[in-house]
Amino acid sequence: MPDVGEGLTEAEILKWYVQPGDTVADGQVVCEVETAKAAVELPSPFDGVVHELLFPEGTTVDVGQVIISVNVGGDAPAEAPAAPAAAPAPAAPAAEEPEPQGRQPVLVGYGVAATSTKRRPRKGATAVSAAVPEQAVAAIQGELNGHGGVATAARPLAKPPVRKLAKDLGVDLATVTPTGPDGIITREDVHAAAAPAVEAPAPVVEAPAPVSAPAAVPAPAVSADARETRIPIKGVRKATAAAMVGSAFTAPHVTEFVTFDITRTMKLVEELKSDKDMAGLRVNPLLLIAKAVLVAAKRNPDINAAWDEANQEIVLKHYVNLGIAAATPRGLIVPNIKDAHAQTLPELSKSLSELVATAREGKTTPAAMQGGTFTITNVGVFGVDTGTPILNPGESAILAVGAIKLQPWVHKGKVKPRQVTTLALSFDHRLVDGELGSKFLADVAAILEQPKRLITWS
Template identity: 80%
Template sequence: MTDASVASVREFKMPDVGEGLTEAEILKWYVQPGDTVTDGQVVCEVETAKAAVELPIPYDGVVRDLHFPEGTTVDVGTAIIAVEVAGGAPADVAPQAAAAAAAGTAKTAQEEEPKPSGRQPVLVGYGVSTSSTRRRPRKGPEVAVPQASTALQSELNGHGATPVKDRPLAKPPVRKLAKDLGVDLSTVVPSGPDGIITREDVHAAVPVTTTPEPEAAQAPAAQAPAVQAAAPVTSYDTTRETRIPVKGVRKATAAAMVGSAFTAPHVTEFVTVDVTRTLKLVEELKQDKEMQGLRVNPLLLIAKALLVAIRRNPDINASWDEASQEIVVKHYVNLGIAAATPRGLIVPNIKDAHAKTLPQLAEALGDLVSTARDGKTSPAAMQGGTVTITNVGVFGVDTGTPILNPGESAILAVGAIRLQPWVHKGKVKPRQVTTLALSFDHRLVDGELGSKVLADVAAILEQPKRLITWA
């Protein structure tokens, strides 16, 4: 026997607590260096993609070191705590724990299978214990004969007792592996402690003719020609086709739109609004001496309405920082205006649009459009946008579902303004009506916030005097 006075340090490794998961986050430590722990004592709580799980230590000893602080994500198989144990500590428990962790056999309390009568209790994350269950005293005579121990069965058989038959001992991941490979566990020769069937035992029991590895190796080769054949674009008559290289603005726009569409979860809301009063205000502003020589059109008032709505709902003017996992609220508005040019769609923005008066906004809007049409928009003018307006109405369409400009949280699409029958003051009258569509990043903008912004824009366009009362 080993001298009990001899001490050694054992490293407890992060087990696979979710059948195949590769990492877990340490939520809370229940022990600190210097604390005494006993076999089966819960030392920490971890969280995986499936559940929060408490981890028990598989031996007695004194905590020497906690290798990671709370909140750290640790890979499965990495040592997380060092415990100084006496030489007389059960030497067979730690190897079982290490083997179970490496094989990914841990389960949460909700995932544990019901234990048949006579089965010794199993700690979360470890193999069947060979020691007596001092923490869980047996409660009935029906469990007086342990069936999990091969040695005990041999002893019973030596005294003429009938061999105890139970289903083969194996963890849920091993049973699933056997099922997937078509292996009958009753035919597998176990090599684990106390007759536990391991993954290696299952693989060894697979007939050579049914081994899945060759099939997996052959599958890519068989599928390769199909993938290669599907790559070229199908052409019926190449003499009547024109191929345009994707480059420059169009290439950058395509990459940005694909990245945005598959990164930010888009939500689009619509509202149809009577803008008759807005159009009347546009005509009045064209006669105002302070607006002489400036571009005055419905887009100007729509832009101003959006700026007022953002002032009333500032959280809409934000971005999602994936790297730092933060929402960045902008206290300035760089208003982007989507512009169609011969080189493709570009979105230059008006810097600090929130601080501009209506004449200043009209001047900036005119310069932006003229510069874009002349193809002289600088790269700096297209950087740093926070929210965008796209006027699809100029093409005669009612509205659309716009895709967010990368790095922005919202984009407003303005449809064509048409004379339509509308209920006004209790009577059906011809009114100027348009449809607005607001797309937003649902990671940081919920339905309530998006709806408030869209409703505010619509309310201002219906009653332009709100530009004064809400400003």
Template identity: 60%
Template sequence: MPDVGEGLEEADIVVWHVKVGDEVSDGQVMVEVETAKALVELPCPFDGVVTELLAAEGDTVAVGAPIIAVAPSGTQMPTGTAAAEPADSRGEALAADLVPEPPAPEPVAAAEPEKKDTRTAVLVGYGVRTTSGRRRARKTDTPAPVLRAANGSGHAGAPTSGSSANGSIALAKPPVRKLARDLGVDLASVLPSGPGGTVTREDVHAAARPAPAAAPAAFSATGPGESVAGERRIPVKGVRKATAQAMVASAFSAPHVTEWVTVDVTRTVKLVRKLRELPDFADTKVSPLLLVARALLVAIARHPEINASWDEPNQEIVVRDRINLGIAAATPRGLIVPNIKDAGGKSLTALAGALTELVATARDGRTSPADMAGGTVTITNVGVFGVDGGTPILNPGEAAILAVGAIREQPWVHKGKIKPRQVTTLSLSFDHRMVDGELGSRVLADVAQMLERPKLLFVRG
């Protein structure tokens, strides 16, 4: 399993595109894996025949662990087996130590396995990865003695602690035996810790303590992967797992503040209709989100301190020169936040094209880890679900996130008269360590003013 970017430690096998016995070629897509950030296609790094799939669909595999074995073309598959160790020198690290050693009579594993260094072929990422592998535990010629206590539990090399089925007597001094009688402890049930397998006073006291009661189940009595009637369990992996961890970390590490404003966006809605008719926007999708994004970018240009992150080790605020605008996108794999690099330097036409491409790529599941790295501020459009507003949680590492509610026709006082107008709600959450109430309020008020009077979208400063 290669490092597909951003230093991720594991990935989930989603679907194999090859099977044992298939001929594969260098660069051919062989498997799709899901990381904490994206769905990635992994190509085969050499020509040959698949001899073994070392991970099943749905498995979570650590970076550096072997997932497939490929041998040179023409290799004969062993009869009665599904795979064999690859003979190709380029792929030998993918299936190192897969053939078990012949077992010795009644083997017992040695205490410490030996280590060896291997170089794992990386399919995509940053070149050859050096990992530390472990050999299979070696077998000893003579099995260690296994003595069993009266309750049937076995401990290698440990003497029994009391009278057992074979008639052995517990090793204990007279005072310890008296203590056991006084406390009602059967020495045969005590695990000895003294020299030579003798039972000590501490052993007796430990045996006399009542066993801790089993903790009640937090939700239900079912175990992982099990279901009961009336419920359905969804494994939390990949993007869902990363999102859950990131949101918990953000919610409990950054002091969130959320402010709201309700805005008359009737003129913005009219401008969207006009832009859709222009030839420059013929190949892009123009929606109110485009003008919301433009308004936020202009507001950040006026108040750059909100385009920042918190450096915890150095206790510093890092203000970013470039604005990488994240757009929260709901996909079948969960919520992801790809971002438009240097969005503040783009024209309205370029911004529309970037938004269109970003959304299409996310819906197709083709968003790469690089597309989601380095965001500085985020917009989440909850209005597409008919929701009026919310209190969004910050994307980790960012100082602010803007939520856009549904645009609804509502009665509104306009030029001294009550008229039906297009109205929406904006809510801005920000990290109060970096953004105080004044800065947050000014940014939100600027965005609202530009959406109410969209001509201001094209005036900076």
């Protein structure tokens, strides 16, 4: 299981597109997984025949765990496990002995099958270069699996997720023998140190046996009297919960509200729908609200910033990656439009449409949800007047758009039915004070009350 995002530690297997015995090509999609950020399709890095699927659909798998093996050299995978048992002492000829290992099942995204890891003692006396003349499988193993022959480093080297895993399992990294490149400790090394019995010599063919245990994980558990249903917290919902808790208890939130007459903007929406320059594009109130936010951010640039706790700095962003909160069957996600500030109205309309369509299809990539600088959440589509939104982690402000309703309103000295809405702006009070937050929110409302300001204030 590769890390398909930044710092992700696990993913759930949603669907297998191949079965044992199927022929696969390099780059062919073999499964779909759901990470904490999005659903992602995983390709095979090998040409060959599928040997085993080591985890069933619905199982949550740690990054780095083997999920599938592929026989890259022919149709005799069953002979592969016998090779490691007779592996000779670590000498150069021993590196040549696995030449037929091209017939072994290869682990997609993870190098050679687990049988090769049982021969780790060879690496102590054999340099990485000794494997160079071997078949391509061994080279791939060094690249993807990181299990090349590397001597143990004097001090433990490990990535933050691996260090966290070691802490959770109570493993002292100083006692772990690294097998990763340049002496880096991998997740497998930590697991092996925590439960060495699991590393007992078992042929690859037997690997799926212990994997069947998590089969009960994906399905919601219903109590005997059917009065409760328990749904596992995982994937997007798990990540969202962690992010919201972290945001709520890290950044001091302040929320301000403004209610105003948006009738002129609603009329402009109808006019733009028939404009030839907007032909074929989706025009709705959210489009003009997004444009108003971009204009207001240009007038109040300090609203588009981030708090860097590690370096004790406020980072002013000279670009706007505009996030749009989207409700999907897997939970709430916030993909963003990169460099939205530089887009024309037709370009912004196209970007919004593509963003929403991709989110509804569950195809939003992790990259699309990274690097956001400001977020809009449209709770008005649910008939809600407004709310007090929680900041998207790493951002300084978020705007909630309420329902647009026909209400009695004083217009030109008379009470008339007008289209009215309420906006709510939550901001991080560490870097956005009341004056800045109020000016920005007032500017957004002023633009939407008099949309000609989209031109005069740009």
